Amino acid sequence: MTDPAQLTHVDQAGAARMVDVTAKPVTGREAVAAGRLRTTPEVVDLLRRDGLPKGDALAVGRLAGIMGAKRTPDLIPLCHPIALHGVTVDLRLTTDSVEITATARTADRTGVEMEALTAVAVAGLALVDMVKAVDPAASVDAVRVLSKSGGKTGAWRRPEGRP
Template identity: 40%
Template sequence: MGFTHLNENGRAHMVEVGDKNDTKRTAIAKGKIKMKKGTIKKIKEGVIKKGDVLSVAQIGGIMGAKKTSDIIPMCHNIPITGANIKFNILDDCIEIEAEVKTVGKTGVEMEALNAVSITALTIYDMCKSVDKDMIISDIMLIKKTGGKSGTYLRGNKMAKKGKVVAVNISEKKGVPKKSIEEGFFKEGHGLVGDAHAGKWHRQVSLLGVESVEKMKKLGIKGLCSGKFAENLTTEGIYLHELSVGTKLKIGETIQEISQIGKECHSGCAIAKEVGKCIMPKEGIFTRVIKGGKIKVGDTIEVLEDKK
């Protein structure tokens, strides 16, 4: 077996990538830092003595992505075209997501992973005076695109295929939907009989049970399919990790993602009823480009990911 990072003399060397084609490449990594609830509260209130924790950590993460080749042996110095850090603040931890982009001959997986790591370490450094028990964990690559190997999604087959766990409908907007066994989704319209259907770009709404579980962990009671006004409750695909233009085969239908997330209107009925709405962040919306029936248990397949 040959080792790619050793030369003919068995010594370390940097792999030659000059013959590879330049392609658009992205990488998304995630991780989290667990801490005391009191520390979370201080971060939210902006009373940590060192300053604005998340602003500093965000800058640190981006710098980490840019400096990856300085600290990872044999890692190429890659011209990064974009880097972004996002936070999800929960009761006892802060989830971190880093997305890094480039146009080049090799990928930016290490840059995304390093960005998450440095972001978490910066949070620790900013808060260690009040909480030395913080734990950094679950740093992982979620997705990469571009290059010879193409698209990778964590979970592989599971990430490309899922299933429908509920079909939901309502006659009015702004209210939770009721579950039905099956529905007919009309081309260019959406679920027949649903208030959100029509000739516009958000004909069908989808939300994963994985997102609903996040809300349950926050202590929100009484959650079930349709509570967030989604037409389809799904399982097995990270919906919000896909991109606009991606085509999905769902039951007899083919749908195209038209929007990821949405603006959360202040005081909306859904948020008032369930306490907090996850749809604005992790819900997706589609147009129906081939109509047909969808029933509980139907397969969802990612036909083409545009990202």
């Protein structure tokens, strides 16, 4: 039978805490997360044409994602401050979306899933901010971990069945 204490940051009484990781080993860890900006073909066309010299729209998304990853412990109440050693945010245009993939890496005591997820979500929000005058209905969708490696639990890959 399930127990609320299985929730990551809640003790037996249900009170929030930042779990002590002092005893966990420092190992190389990586997490890959993805998500997407759902918008219209017209907006994707604008973003594509902005891919001219000095066109900053996609750069805003990439940089917001990278800087957002660094703010993860400020945003997620029970996340540990971590030595983030590398972050990339890749943006790929389809017909009516921008596919966002973020990779976060560290050599530390906890994983970097939350950093990768935060990079994707903030990149997505920053892209909404860029396009909202043209498409006020643009949305951020399917922000999820694709894979992670390192640490005690080792490699994990997203099951096929999960959306």
